[in-house]
Amino acid sequence: MDNQNKRMKSDLYFHATVENLNCAQAILKGFQKEFSISDQEIEKFRAWGGGRAKDGVCGALFAAEQLLSRIGKQSVIEEFRKNAGGILCSDIKEKQFTCAEYVRMADELVQMNIFNNND
Numbered sequence: 001m002d003n004q005n006k007r008m009k010s011d012l013y014f015h016a017t018v019e020n021l022n023c024a025q026a027i028l029k030g031f032q033k034e035f036s037i038s039d040q041e042i043e044k045f046r047a048w049g050g051g052r053a054k055d056g057v058c059g060a061l062f063a064a065e066q067l068l069s070r071i072g073k074q075s076v077i078e079e080f081r082k083n084a085g086g087i088l089c090s091d092i093k094e095k096q097f098t099c100a101e102y103v104r105m106a107d108e109l110v111q112m113n114i115f116n117n118n119d
Helices: 023-030 039-048 059-070 077-084 099-114
Strands: none
Touching: 023 039, 023 059, 023 099, 039 059, 059 077, 059 099, 077 099
């Protein structure tokens, strides 16, 4: 992949764009081209940021799981838990890492799983 076509990491979209994307939206935006995600779908994920994802799961992890399930890839919940020290937004927020770092973690886990040909 040349630099012009290189994918921007999801954390670069987190609260940094005009749209003020939350953690869940940033993951979708980071993989928008690879998964053919519409801007409307990204907007729908506004509801899942800031600890509002199902069962209080980190929004970045929630979005990562949604993407991976679309292509039949395994869950990354346990890898995220191991790296982040938990999976619930309320448990991990403002602890060891910033929210942007959790977005980066989720992005890397998705990237590893979609480009890993060992499945």
